[in-house]
Amino acid sequence: MLTNPLTKNITKDNIAADITRYLANDGYQGWRKAHSMAPDDIITLVKEGGLRGRGGAGFNTGLKWSFVPRGEGSPKQKFIVCNADEMEPGTFKDRLLMERDPHLLLEGMAIAAYAIGASVGYIFIRGEYHLAAERLELAIEEARSRGFIGNNIFNGEYSLEIFVHRSAGNYICGEETALLNALEGRRAIPRAKPPFPQVSGLWGKPTVVNNVETFCNIPHLVALGIDWYRGLGVGQDAGSKIFGVSGKVKNPGAWELPMGTSIREIIEQHAGGMRDGLRLKGFLPGGGSTDFLGPDHLDLPMDYDVIGKAGSRMGTGTITVMDDKTCPVGLVLNLTQFFARESCGWCTPCRDGLPWVVKVLQRIENGEGLPEDLELLQEQCERIGPGKTFCALAPGAAEPIQSALKLFERDFLDHIKKGCCPYK
Amino acid sequence: MSSLLEPEAIEVMERSNKDPDQFSGTLTDEEKREIDEEAAHYEGKSSVGLEALRIVQKHRGWISDSSLQAIANYLEIPVAQLEGVATYFQLIFRQPVGKEVIYLCKSASCWIMGCDQLQKHISQRLQIEPGQTSADGIFTLLETPCLGDCDKAPVLMLGDEMYRNLDESAIDALIEKKKQVHADKSSH
Amino acid sequence: MPTITIDGEKYQVDGDQNLLSSCLTLGLNVPYFCWHPEMGSVGACRQCAMIEYKDSEDQSGRLIMSCMTPVRDGGIYSVNAETAKEFRGSIIEDLMTNHPHDCPVCEEGGECHLQDMTEMSGHTMRRYRGTKRTHRNQYLGPFINHEMNRCITCYRCTRFYNDYAGGNDLQALGRNHQVYFGRQQEGRLQNGFSGNLVEVCPTGVFTDKTFSAHFVRKWDLQTAPSICEHCAVGCNTAPGARESGNGHDPMLRRITNLYHHDINGYFLCDRGRFGYEYVNSPTRIDQVLSARNEELIGSTADTKDQLHRQVNPRDGVLHLSVQITAAQRKLRRIIGIGSPRASLENNYALRQLVGLDNFFSGLNRLDQHLLQLVNNIHSDNRITSPNTPEIETADAILIIGEDIYNTAPRIALAVRQAARNRQKKQAQDLKIPLWQDTSVRQLEGDPSPIIFIGTEFTELTDIATTTLFESPERVTLFTQALTQEISKSSKQSTEISPEFQKEVNHTAEILLKATNPLIISGISSRHLDTLNAVANLARVLSNHRKVPTKLYLNCGEVNSLGMIQLFNEKEGSLEQLMESLSVSDKEIPTSLIVLENDLYRRLDTPSVEKLLSLVDEVILIDTLLTPTAKRANWIFPASTTAESQGTYVNNNGLAQRFYAVYEGKGYIQESWRWLVDAVDFCTEKSENYSVLRSWKHSTDLSDALAREIYTLKVLAEIGPNEDFRIDGLKVARQSARYSGRTAIHAQQHVSETPPIKDPDAPMNFSMEGIHNPNKTQLQANIWSPGWNSNQSIFKFQQQVGGERKGGPSGKYIEFSQHSTQDSNVSEETSVKPTETSNNLQMLPIYRLFGSEELSNQSMSFSEVIEAPFILMHPDEISQYDTQEGELVDIETNCGNYRAEIKGSNTIPHGCIGVPFGLPGLESLAPQIPGYASLRPAVTPAISEEQ
Numbered sequence A: 001m002l003t004n005p006l007t008k009n010i011t012k013d014n015i016a017a018d019i020t021r022y023l024a025n026d027g028y029q030g031w032r033k034a035h036s037m038a039p040d041d042i043i044t045l046v047k048e049g050g051l052r053g054r055g056g057a058g059f060n061t062g063l064k065w066s067f068v069p070r071g072e073g074s075p076k077q078k079f080i081v082c083n084a085d086e087m088e089p090g091t092f093k094d095r096l097l098m099e100r101d102p103h104l105l106l107e108g109m110a111i112a113a114y115a116i117g118a119s120v121g122y123i124f125i126r127g128e129y130h131l132a133a134e135r136l137e138l139a140i141e142e143a144r145s146r147g148f149i150g151n152n153i154f155n156g157e158y159s160l161e162i163f164v165h166r167s168a169g170n171y172i173c174g175e176e177t178a179l180l181n182a183l184e185g186r187r188a189i190p191r192a193k194p195p196f197p198q199v200s201g202l203w204g205k206p207t208v209v210n211n212v213e214t215f216c217n218i219p220h221l222v223a224l225g226i227d228w229y230r231g232l233g234v235g236q237d238a239g240s241k242i243f244g245v246s247g248k249v250k251n252p253g254a255w256e257l258p259m260g261t262s263i264r265e266i267i268e269q270h271a272g273g274m275r276d277g278l279r280l281k282g283f284l285p286g287g288g289s290t291d292f293l294g295p296d297h298l299d300l301p302m303d304y305d306v307i308g309k310a311g312s313r314m315g316t317g318t319i320t321v322m323d324d325k326t327c328p329v330g331l332v333l334n335l336t337q338f339f340a341r342e343s344c345g346w347c348t349p350c351r352d353g354l355p356w357v358v359k360v361l362q363r364i365e366n367g368e369g370l371p372e373d374l375e376l377l378q379e380q381c382e383r384i385g386p387g388k389t390f391c392a393l394a395p396g397a398a399e400p401i402q403s404a405l406k407l408f409e410r411d412f413l414d415h416i417k418k419g420c421c422p423y424k
Numbered sequence B: 001m002s003s004l005l006e007p008e009a010i011e012v013m014e015r016s017n018k019d020p021d022q023f024s025g026t027l028t029d030e031e032k033r034e035i036d037e038e039a040a041h042y043e044g045k046s047s048v049g050l051e052a053l054r055i056v057q058k059h060r061g062w063i064s065d066s067s068l069q070a071i072a073n074y075l076e077i078p079v080a081q082l083e084g085v086a087t088y089f090q091l092i093f094r095q096p097v098g099k100e101v102i103y104l105c106k107s108a109s110c111w112i113m114g115c116d117q118l119q120k121h122i123s124q125r126l127q128i129e130p131g132q133t134s135a136d137g138i139f140t141l142l143e144t145p146c147l148g149d150c151d152k153a154p155v156l157m158l159g160d161e162m163y164r165n166l167d168e169s170a171i172d173a174l175i176e177k178k179k180q181v182h183a184d185k186s187s188h
Numbered sequence C: 001m002p003t004i005t006i007d008g009e010k011y012q013v014d015g016d017q018n019l020l021s022s023c024l025t026l027g028l029n030v031p032y033f034c035w036h037p038e039m040g041s042v043g044a045c046r047q048c049a050m051i052e053y054k055d056s057e058d059q060s061g062r063l064i065m066s067c068m069t070p071v072r073d074g075g076i077y078s079v080n081a082e083t084a085k086e087f088r089g090s091i092i093e094d095l096m097t098n099h100p101h102d103c104p105v106c107e108e109g110g111e112c113h114l115q116d117m118t119e120m121s122g123h124t125m126r127r128y129r130g131t132k133r134t135h136r137n138q139y140l141g142p143f144i145n146h147e148m149n150r151c152i153t154c155y156r157c158t159r160f161y162n163d164y165a166g167g168n169d170l171q172a173l174g175r176n177h178q179v180y181f182g183r184q185q186e187g188r189l190q191n192g193f194s195g196n197l198v199e200v201c202p203t204g205v206f207t208d209k210t211f212s213a214h215f216v217r218k219w220d221l222q223t224a225p226s227i228c229e230h231c232a233v234g235c236n237t238a239p240g241a242r243e244s245g246n247g248h249d250p251m252l253r254r255i256t257n258l259y260h261h262d263i264n265g266y267f268l269c270d271r272g273r274f275g276y277e278y279v280n281s282p283t284r285i286d287q288v289l290s291a292r293n294e295e296l297i298g299s300t301a302d303t304k305d306q307l308h309r310q311v312n313p314r315d316g317v318l319h320l321s322v323q324i325t326a327a328q329r330k331l332r333r334i335i336g337i338g339s340p341r342a343s344l345e346n347n348y349a350l351r352q353l354v355g356l357d358n359f360f361s362g363l364n365r366l367d368q369h370l371l372q373l374v375n376n377i378h379s380d381n382r383i384t385s386p387n388t389p390e391i392e393t394a395d396a397i398l399i400i401g402e403d404i405y406n407t408a409p410r411i412a413l414a415v416r417q418a419a420r421n422r423q424k425k426q427a428q429d430l431k432i433p434l435w436q437d438t439s440v441r442q443l444e445g446d447p448s449p450i451i452f453i454g455t456e457f458t459e460l461t462d463i464a465t466t467t468l469f470e471s472p473e474r475v476t477l478f479t480q481a482l483t484q485e486i487s488k489s490s491k492q493s494t495e496i497s498p499e500f501q502k503e504v505n506h507t508a509e510i511l512l513k514a515t516n517p518l519i520i521s522g523i524s525s526r527h528l529d530t531l532n533a534v535a536n537l538a539r540v541l542s543n544h545r546k547v548p549t550k551l552y553l554n555c556g557e558v559n560s561l562g563m564i565q566l567f568n569e570k571e572g573s574l575e576q577l578m579e580s581l582s583v584s585d586k587e588i589p590t591s592l593i594v595l596e597n598d599l600y601r602r603l604d605t606p607s608v609e610k611l612l613s614l615v616d617e618v619i620l621i622d623t624l625l626t627p628t629a630k631r632a633n634w635i636f637p638a639s640t641t642a643e644s645q646g647t648y649v650n651n652n653g654l655a656q657r658f659y660a661v662y663e664g665k666g667y668i669q670e671s672w673r674w675l676v677d678a679v680d681f682c683t684e685k686s687e688n689y690s691v692l693r694s695w696k697h698s699t700d701l702s703d704a705l706a707r708e709i710y711t712l713k714v715l716a717e718i719g720p721n722e723d724f725r726i727d728g729l730k731v732a733r734q735s736a737r738y739s740g741r742t743a744i745h746a747q748q749h750v751s752e753t754p755p756i757k758d759p760d761a762p763m764n765f766s767m768e769g770i771h772n773p774n775k776t777q778l779q780a781n782i783w784s785p786g787w788n789s790n791q792s793i794f795k796f797q798q799q800v801g802g803e804r805k806g807g808p809s810g811k812y813i814e815f816s817q818h819s820t821q822d823s824n825v826s827e828e829t830s831v832k833p834t835e836t837s838n839n840l841q842m843l844p845i846y847r848l849f850g851s852e853e854l855s856n857q858s859m860s861f862s863e864v865i866e867a868p869f870i871l872m873h874p875d876e877i878s879q880y881d882t883q884e885g886e887l888v889d890i891e892t893n894c895g896n897y898r899a900e901i902k903g904s905n906t907i908p909h910g911c912i913g914v915p916f917g918l919p920g921l922e923s924l925a926p927q928i929p930g931y932a933s934l935r936p937a938v939t940p941a942i943s944e945e946q
């Protein structure tokens, strides 16, 4: 039984699976099958397969597709968009997938496009991902020349074009509605919802935005079916996932593992545990906008709801490990600087609150903090919490801060008391 | 500390965008062709603003006022609208940069792995702070958010290339190599 | 109507509004920044936070942005919950981290929404210890100051400027906490509604530069409801005035918008906002002047200009009374020339004095006929005149030969909103409330059909679905063909090409398909045939659709439609006057009284000269030293709109009263008062004079007008009149915080001088009296406790965006209703080329800045009015041995003019576009549509010049 659908074409060397290799390994079988199905049936299949969005929020992918208006009277033009704007600190999975197996993404997009009735797809890729963009463009050419995309695919009526859109920086472009504004050539400010993109997205037309890894799950889900897919996961959630570990571990890297794999297994087995002389002090389970968890949480399985209950989020599933010689205040400062800089500037708490938090953290790190600063930080975290800002960037920024204040309170107090950073 | 990417330093209006003479206020045929090619992928020419900026920047190194105006004219969009986009996106330069732009990753994993130390090293070696260009006009140092290679931290990007698992000596070698390339070029 | 509970109280609210505006309508104080009653919600500032509870069990509730929340029937909300209050305070605290706290030197201070909201949110202590981000400011032209450090990034400016007003040179630049609102390069803001930024910006980033030049705090301004006199739309304004202290004269300091639901809503155009400075201009007349009757020397003798000296007003009045007495004894004839820019009252007083036979409109024949035609059209019950909200909701608009952006700017802004109606329709289909501004704007949606046909359209072309640039004759032809198409009449014109017919059919289809079509036209193309054709089109459309057609007609000047009511059947044009003068008894001397009119803008110069040569004496009552003033034997200083009370009738036929804001300086007074003063001096008894003598208040005149002129009978109902009182008190023109009223006169008097009495209005020139938006429409100081900025306007409205409390001000006049036969006014005025050498037809083109007489004298306008120019099709320019940008000499039957020649693809071949009323070319205007010839300018040799 296939257990590594996402990475089965990925080898040790840094080369992309070209179309010959991709086809030799059952490539485009999912697309061929999907093309013979009714679009509604694909949507149901994906929904029941239990695939949850790998972009961070974990929303059921099939359910998302089902919101696209279909049938008589619905807009003719629809769009499928791949969110390849990976920029979340500590996240390095989409780059891997795009650089090494670009056809997998294209196949997933083709199926999704067909299911929702889109005739144009865009891959919105980070401006810095030059290699991935080139390999994708090449793959698009290959796929087009073999008739997997382009006009009258599989000699049927359905046609699909896919284009690569290179962005130019800005984390907020990953927020799906800001992404749409960016694609339209505007400033990437998130849009108000409703209407959701599925109803009125790109140029006002129905649009589905999914993450790279989400799309990569689709071909095999369609080809091999729900039962196989659900069986991949070892916990509550279905399928497999790219998990990764960075930080001072012996063997940092990324691996495709079943959903529900325990954090301990990922860090200790696959990443080889901490480097000698270092202890794990805490970790971000899925990128810079997730709450810190501590050694107590090592035995949790990587499942969306379980990590959620533990007070964090699975996010992108790429773990950033913090060791005991690294200053938590410095790390939180680094993360908050990132979020403050990446704020789109639309809503007050994020735009003006985050730079203030940066200044307070900087002060504490410099040894100039005051005891009341911790209260202020706490308060600021509440102000930028969910529902209080226009989009999810600022609430994401609050997560590492608020959890660090709890988990590493000692460190914050030490900085203030000693008037310097004890780690320096 | 000042850097093009550091909030404290970007003063939108504070640009020295005097045009060097080589950039005319019109686009070259090649630039136009590339823009048209991109434009075919979108609904309406105005959607292609960012691509057009990228394309012109690829040829000219940065976007001067007259380049900006030329693109706006070509796309038939208000120049203010294009400026709104140009100043919004980090990889669009509204000031001249060096021939080699060093994007040093400053995000979480690289920070844990010591990118601050590397930054100081580069700064010292090239005598530039982040956001600045070296006196010989070859290097510009920028700090960038996560480059998505966290398992090989610390990393930097130079041109289209990623440089991974860096330490000071790797950086020294890289700088020397690039200096050499440009020395060879100019001696031709 | 949904019922909701807010802080334990139950209310019924309008389900179409969001929670924030529902709360404001209920009179609750909820702070906000980015929401704007006209521009809707975008959820950016997060200031309007409230709590929503799931049900009555729910204790903690959920924080929501009230501006982004639709009201839910049965919904339970709180403004006062601690968590909401704390959050709102925290938003101010965040905003203040970058705000410079420079209130003492900020011109917004005292009417600053940010100050108000800070107070309201209860944030008092600064905890932020860091540095503030700073920006550099830009030069934005003569109207607007820029002070970016004060910005709180609410995005209102760009939302107004770009999204609402269609501007494209102001943008949000940069990102994160450094977002900058400015232009790509320094320079004048190009959009003609830029002045609204001053009111739209909740803090002091954009302030009124003309006001800066003579700044005082809002609380030190004396205000009264007024009407903008710079076009015929009739926007309501709140001018502010104050004396300068040290014994200096009072002056008009600024104009702000005064909300009127049916006309201007929340916005004015820049001509209306900044054109006021003519009132304070150096060419202003404030003394009685008499010609010196001296032999003039040198070249000025040719101009026949008079040299004037200041005289005791008594002497002037005496002189006038002597002439009037003589006239009574049939020893003198007195002719009165009225004006479409003078109030009904002033025109009427002159008519009363000289008698209808001797009263003339001050218009040339063409304009007179055009206005009479407009008046006829209004009396047709198949046609109605739409107000601004009606224009904004039209789903198809046809604009014929009227460049409304330049001639009736506020209407152009309304048309721009109508362009979004398809998008709004789509939003409604998707159940997206219309106040969800960004959500609605992101919907696809082609612009609603908006079709322009005419010579030149500026600005609005971006929303046009079809634009046809044609000569006036072809515009008429189009309109006629359209009428035939709609009436399915078989009579097809042979002059029409198939392409032209295609456009006609397309337009017909659009008009017939629309559920709410609208036609806009007017007199500015100065073409009777066109106007006749438009009227017929409207009638036919009405016959077809079985409902009156909405037809908006622009009449040009502020009281054009009012003044024409005084002429009834009589023509009253200046040409008619000349005819009558040339046959009249030469033995009896004639005095000509010209009321607020510059004849040189009405007739070509030789004709004016001829007219003036037919009379023995010219007496002028006016505000500015016009070319006519230079020829007058006597000049009396007239008050401007802001200094007087009276009535104007706008394009819709809405008669509106304006009240004096302050007393003009010197001997300035209402024109009618000069006439009454003179009659008072007369010894002669006559019924006519005793009527004049009985007039003590402005309202005496309007009452008399209402009695005498059928169509104006509503004037009796426009109030309130002088004797109106609230709780026994008049309304205060000054705010309760008016400062320094003793000190300001200290140089002259140690004691406080008593306020000037106002005989006309139920208002005091002081702070004593009523200050209460709930009680009176007369309060123009838009202020309410806790709401010092103009945002307090909602306290003056029945509901947010609704009519003002106390109902709409003004009344529609009753045009004599008759379903006229499709009358065509005669064509005698059409101009044929008289000399073969003058072969270029002159077409009028208009400019927001430059075409209107009074605003042209505003100091700040000198920077924005173009130098003399004419437009010609680029293909034709070379035929005249010149090129774009060169100077050319234009020769007409009446004179030579020099102007720059500019290319314009929209000018038909064989025509030149002549900017109407532009300084330097004023006297060309009355010659349009006449003919001119053109040649390159020859610079005379130096020796010749000497």
Ligand SMILES: Cc1cc2nc3c(=O)[nH]c(=O)nc-3n(C[C@H](O)[C@H](O)[C@H](O)COP(=O)(O)O)c2cc1C
Residues within 6 Å of the ligand: A052, A053, A054, A055, A056, A057, A058, A059, A061, A083, A084, A085, A086, A087, A088, A171, A172, A173, A174, A175, A176, A177, A209, A210, A211, A212, A214, A215, A391, A392, A393, A396
């Ligand atoms: C500030 C912000 C940044 C985001 N960045 C990304 C990103 O880089 N890549 C991504 O796939 N999703 C990102 N998301 C999530 C997207 O908005 C969206 O949920 C996702 O693309 C949906 O795809 P999925 O359903 O396949 O996960 C981001 C969200 C926020 C609020």
Ligand code: SF4
Residues within 6 Å of the ligand: A172, A190, A342, A343, A344, A345, A346, A347, A348, A350, A351, A389, A390, A391, A392, A393, A394, A395
């Ligand atoms: S939280 Fe607000 S300011 Fe921040 S990125 Fe989202 S919308 Fe923009």
Ligand code: FES
Residues within 6 Å of the ligand: C031, C032, C033, C034, C035, C041, C042, C043, C044, C045, C046, C047, C048, C049, C065, C066, C067, C068
């Ligand atoms: S007024 Fe509601 S968020 Fe600004």
